[in-house]
Amino acid sequence: MKRPxxxxxxLAAACKSESAKLAxxxxxxxxxxxxxxxxxKTTAANxxxxxxxxxxxxxxxxxLTKSAGKIAGAEPADIAAQGKRLIExxxxxxxxxxxxxxxxxxxxxxxxxxxxQKK
Numbered sequence: 001m002k003r004p005x006x007x008x009x010x011l012a013a014a015c016k017s018e019s020a021k022l023a024x025x026x027x028x029x030x031x032x033x034x035x036x037x038x039x040x041k042t043t044a045a046n047x048x049x050x051x052x053x054x055x056x057x058x059x060x061x062x063x064l065t066k067s068a069g070k071i072a073g074a075e076p077a078d079i080a081a082q083g084k085r086l087i088e089x090x091x092x093x094x095x096x097x098x099x100x101x102x103x104x105x106x107x108x109x110x111x112x113x114x115x116x117q118k119k
Contacts, residue, residue, distance in 0.1 A: 018075040019117035029067045030107035032060045037100040
């Protein structure tokens, strides 16, 4: 019984549209930015160790670099280009909490737009 379920799960994952894959990547990037913003706030309030904050920022930069590469050339192209520019800009603004929160919200909006596409 488990084999058919696993097969259907794999089949569903393989059948994702380009716009759904783009939306997933934009969601991941949005989540990383929101995480960094929250960790920065808690670090500033002395509730999170500085070392942990540095690790989160490093990991976020690494993951955002991967995301920017994955969405380059994705469809819909206009949404992918906007997302890529925002992701790349965010990698150099990791200390600006308000900017990170706004960027996370914008990436989420782009993700929602990508999910509405019919590709």
